[in-house]
Amino acid sequence: MMIIPAAAALICLLTRQRRVYEYATVAGAAAMVFIALSIAAGVLRGLVIKSPGGMIYVDALSAFMLVIIALLSFVAAVYSVEYMGNELTAGHLDKKAHRYYYLLYNLFIFTMVLIPMANNLAILWMAIEGTTLVSALLVGTYRRRESVEAAWKYIILCTVGITFALLGTFIVYYASSGALGEGKGVLEWTALTSMASRLNPATIKLGFILIIVGYGTKAGLAPVHNWLPDAHSEAPTPISALLSGILLNCAFYGVMRFAVIARASCGPAFVRDMMFLFGISSVVVASVFMLIQGNVKRLLAYSSIEHMGIIALSFGVGGPFGLYASLLHILNHAIGKPLMFFVTGRIKGLYNSVESEGISGILKAMPLMGVIGFIGVMALAGAPPFSMFVSEFLMLRALAAGGYWYVMGVFLATGGLVFYGLLKNFGGMFLGAPSMPLPVGAAVYKSKTSFITGTVMFGMAMALVVMGIYIPGPLDRLITLSAGIIGG
């Protein structure tokens, strides 16, 4: 599983042939999809993969994450071929940068694949730190001053955050050694969960606080989210898609693993409060910032913050519905957000701008993008009959069952603002008479999306629609299993 992206990266390193490393990347991603699916199938059959050293451990939750990662990396790879190709011909970046892009792309995937498979929490930490380093370089792909600035902020903030996460990891380890005796501590998640009840609650509390601040920074939870809008808006579109589609979820995955331990050790109330704290602040901050946000890539970034907030909230409520909701929402968000980034990328290609002022009439200029875009907007706004509504509804249900009215109130209120923000800014772009594309872009970019990219994006849109009405059985079972794992 991990070999493939590494190999692909190697190929990128060796060859100079554009076609070769492009196809290598796509093929590798495709292979990963296959493997991930087979792993998921295996997990559904009830088997759990353990490496002899206990370093690697794949249960339903990991499989779930793996599937998401694999699918997204494949989609993004396909999209990259067209998008980055266009960028190259448009002269936004040179051949070398183009090749490095693919190299780093594969490394990025590699580190992210590592995350859900790691059983040892330190390895988990290293993988996450790794993603920061690689993706920082990706964010800086265009050597423009904005992109460099964004990358700088990204790496500084995330490294600071991750440092706290490391400290937290150590403290958890210390707690375990406190239970097992000096120097005999463990960092295997499996071991920790099995002995969670014997861990010293106070210690775990401290550890979890550090963890949630640390990984929370990376997962883009307010008030420690500030790197996110810059990085998302400056990165190449496929990378923005990966960042918000999987990277955030991977970071949150780290939080989840620790939360399981914390729940078992110092009771659900503590974890819930933490999650509500970060979740509520995230949705509030995001919704306010989305009200007036002309730059649609930043808009989407803030929407990612909002959705991470929702995931945190529903995770915080817990209970079968809550956890199911948060996992399902992770999936939905991982489909919807990249889709919207892809659409934005196409628009940027044609107009060489992502400011909603000055752009209009997309529905006329590129009908397919317009329609898909509208679907995406509605989905992101959590409107039925699209998939996000299902997860949000389940969250509402969980909240109601628990009687957390204030959380529900905040969520519904911000939901209105978010809907307004998204529809106002994107609607302005999609509707109206087509504004003339800038000659720079128009020269290179066909306003027509290539068939493959179009099919892929259409497929994603359809997934949003279908999963709003029906969730396929295996997926349903997988999510239920994973929820069971988190629920303990």
Place this chain on the structure above:
Amino acid sequence: MTNLQFISILVLSPLAQGIIKKIKAQCQGRVGPGIFQPYYDLARLFKKDMVIPRTASWIFHAAPYVVFSSVLAASMLVPVFSAEGSIFRTGDVIAIIYTLAIGRFFMALGGLDAGTAFGGEGSSREMTVAILVEPSMMLAIFTAAVASGSTSLAVIARSGSVFYSPAHALALAAFFVAVIAETGRVPVDNPDTHLELTMIHEGMLLEYSGKYLALMEWAHYMKQMLLFTLAADLFFPFGMAGAGSGFGAAEAFGYYAVKIFMLCAGVAFAESTRAKMRFFQLPSLLGAAFVLSALSIITFIMTGK
């Protein structure tokens, strides 16, 4: 016999108009035309040719028929001098008001159809007055209705003398103002003028002539008579023929004649003692009427009678 009592309205309405004119003339120290003058006018109009404006559509032709037949239909619902109800036994007062409204609706359309300024002016003002009148009229009717627990005129009329409660006094006052406004009389409108800037009712009829005008006028007389009859049924419901009340048709008709005469006199006096108001002073008058009727309802609810 009582089923055809509406005919008395059909036939006698011009007479009522004549009587009013006569009394007015007397008040103003004139001799005035004979009380049968309206009949002669109608006959004359029926005999005349018609001038149809070139701009008019079929609405213009339909309006007189609709107006007349709606008033006629309304009068078929009213118990005139016998509480036995009328030909269709559905003497519901709300139904009557709305049936009259059809007439107004089409009269206003007729006014607009020719596309002249006066027609529009007339229709506009007519509808405005109607808006101001309707609520107080309804409330006044409600008072009588709730007193007898039904909006059916037959029931109200049968319910005997309830005149002496303060609520009814107030309601009657309000209703009287409403009647004056509805029949287009001073101080609301001046039926005798054709001065373009002041006329309401006449404005709408400006393009009508001959048979159509006759129909319109006749309908107008009938409407006036009908409203008087309503007032009689609602507020002086005694001396009606029919089961229970020991009155035969003849003497009941006598009572009816007296009531109507009194009302005609009242209207005539009001008209000759008042000057016509400016159009935009009407709201204060009709608003006062509304307050009266509202008070009447509330007093009724408070006092229970």
Place this chain on the structure above:
Amino acid sequence: METESTEIVSPKEGPRKLSSAFYVIYAAGCLFLGAISLQDLLLGNKWSFALALSSALSLSIRGGGLGSYFSLILSILGFSASVYSFGYTRDFKVPTAFAILFGIFLFSMYAVFFSANVPAFLISWETMSLASYFLVISDTENRESARAGLFYAVITHVGTAFIAAAFMVLYFATGSLEFSAMSAALKSSDALRSTVFVLSLIGFGTKAGIVPLHTWLPRAHPAAPSNVSALMSGVMIKSGIYGILLVSLDLMGGGSLWWGVTILFLGAVSSVMGVLYALMEHDIKRLLAYHSVENIGIILLGVGASIIFSANNLPALAGLSLAAALYHTLNHAVFKGLLFMGAGSAVHSMHTKNMEEMGGLIKRMPWTALFFLVGCVAICALPPFNGFVSEWMTFQSLVLGIKTSTVLTKTIMLLAGAALALTGALAAACFVKAFGVSFLGLPRSREAGEVHEASLSMLLGMGTLALLCLLLGVFPGYVLRVISSVPLGGLGSVQQYAPGNLTLVSAGSSSVSPAALLMAMLVGAAFIFVFPLLLNGRRKSVIADPWDCGIIRLTPRMQYTATAFTHPLRRIFKKIYKPRKDVRIEYTVKPFFVREIEYRSEITPLFDSYFYRPLIRALNHTALSARRLQSGNLQLYLGYILVTLVTLLVVWG
């Protein structure tokens, strides 16, 4: 000048044929579903089935309930709207896409009325809203409609949020998402029920367009193509009424007195305000939209009265008022649909919605004019058309409010009756204006002079409804039979109010028979047609110019405009309208020779300018000031991390 949301281009044959096929299918589907609903109601058979969406969620639908009545209404209007669209959408630019959206909209409304648990309801509800939003903006290049659409979508989304909250509270109380289980298991505190009531009233009120939540209506309805406005105004806003009935009566089985009083009050306000604003409109579709607000108000009068009665345990009267409300719902669907279609075919050939530029259309489009006139008469509640019956019943129930126990309820109900009377009169004035100014008189513009009659299918669609306006008015008994079969408190006994099929009796032993009225009028007409002949044979009539005060000849600019028509009211109700008037005069030689006078007079929409605009301004202000938090300064961000961590350590560590 606003233009109709489509413009004449010649689309390819293929898509046009395809879309036509779509509409045929829709019409058939409406007939089918309508038949099913009718059958369910009359035979009283209930059915339901569930579809598992996932282990955590399942959608279920049911028939034979309150929903079936509404789906029956939808079928009537949906059928004629589809027939109408057949011709109306001929020259649309993307007929197929439009047809598909139209279908989604149509059948999502069915889904709303059929759905039997919360997720199904919410999903179909929002689908309905979004579909209508897309139809509103279907003319994608029109900025105006885009703005209207945005406003509409956001308001309705917020409304949905309230609805969701209401259902969630119900779920909290009953532990189930199935309607049936809810209505069974609901034994909860009064406070809780009231919370649900308020939430659902706000949520559904936005959709129904209750004042002050109505402001999206006059924006969205005109922006949409007329076949859609017909459906939106005819049925979609009724789904708000359906929701209110569903939650407060069907699920919670009626409630305390103040619910009824609130609804009654809102109804009175909505009806009066709605029609008052309608009077001031020159845009014929905005005018109609405001009238929808008014009629929703009238429906709510019935609903409120019914709740008050049942709180006074007078079930028979409660039944009467509820029947009135349901009847008026049906009627309004029919005549408002008719009016929108009529206006649509006028606008369709005029390419303007401004009445001031119409006039004299009756000469060139007689059938449309006739149908539109029928609609006007019906909506003014003039007998023998359908509007009269339901308004009569409403009047009856309000008058019988005297039978309630408290002084407050007696007073408020009778005053509501007065408000209803006022509304009726205002509506009459408004439609005299609407019909008179746009269809009668002289053409006020070149386009008005050369309009063409609507196509056959459009006339067919309108004709059906016009006929229904008459039938529903003359045979109230049949309708009441259907209404009495709706399984809702007190309605079972409704049929006692229609012993025959022609006569209506109210509990106060008062009765009316529209059929008889019709007869009477026909008799009268016949009489008066014959009478002059008896008097003196036939006289000839001369065609001449109308009286023009002796000037050379009458021009269209001399006839009364819509503005002039309502000028008295603008002055009388200036407290409410707050009219702004500006007169601009250009002189050639001051002050004697005037070249042109421009007279503009507009009114201040209260709720827009005193509630919505300030709100939006406040939001934007907040957003702007919030942006300082993301100042772009790295140190600041690091500071956030530090502060967060320290706080957490101090509080929890």
Place this chain on the structure above:
Amino acid sequence: MPRQWVVVYSITDFITIGMLLTVVAMNSIKRIETCLRAYTLNSLLLALLMAISAFYLDAAHLYVAAAFTLVSKGIAIPLFLKKVVRDLKITREVEPNINTPLSLVITSVLVVVVYSSLSKGIFIEGFTENTLKVSVSIILISLFIMITRRKAVTQVIGLLLMENGVFLAGFSLTYGMSTIIELGVVFDVLMGVIILGVFLTQIKKSFAKVDLDKLNTLKG
């Protein structure tokens, strides 16, 4: 407890306090070279501490770890940074956002917070607790330094100081985990520094000044 442990504790405490002091001192240092030296000193102390405890616990893998720390943090990174500084010709730090006295006050407040919040029966008394408190204070203070300083390079140094703090904590909490992990962590840090260096040069290229005040074009 046995006597030798007391000795150990006193020694280790001495060293850790030394580390803390170096960090505190950073608040008042203006010249970048001096900052670098302070950092080097800090790292060396860390390595020393590791070595000593390796000696007393005689745990072989701690020697390895100590050696690594020495090589990477004590030698490689400082050299690399020196080179960067020389390339970028950064002379001296401008005035920090907050003046020295105030920043010292805040520093002390942070220390108090740490000491108060970490002593709620979370840890067994003695070595661990003190060291941990010190290390957490170091981490927070260095974060504070990152907040106050304007030059990008000083931010990197602050980051590295944080890393040191974490190492101290980790080592005090775990007596060194399995060596592989230690290696991995160090490796990550090394990579991080290199990448940061790359970006520094790029910032130099595109902003002509490695001053964070210029780095706020992305707002809202």
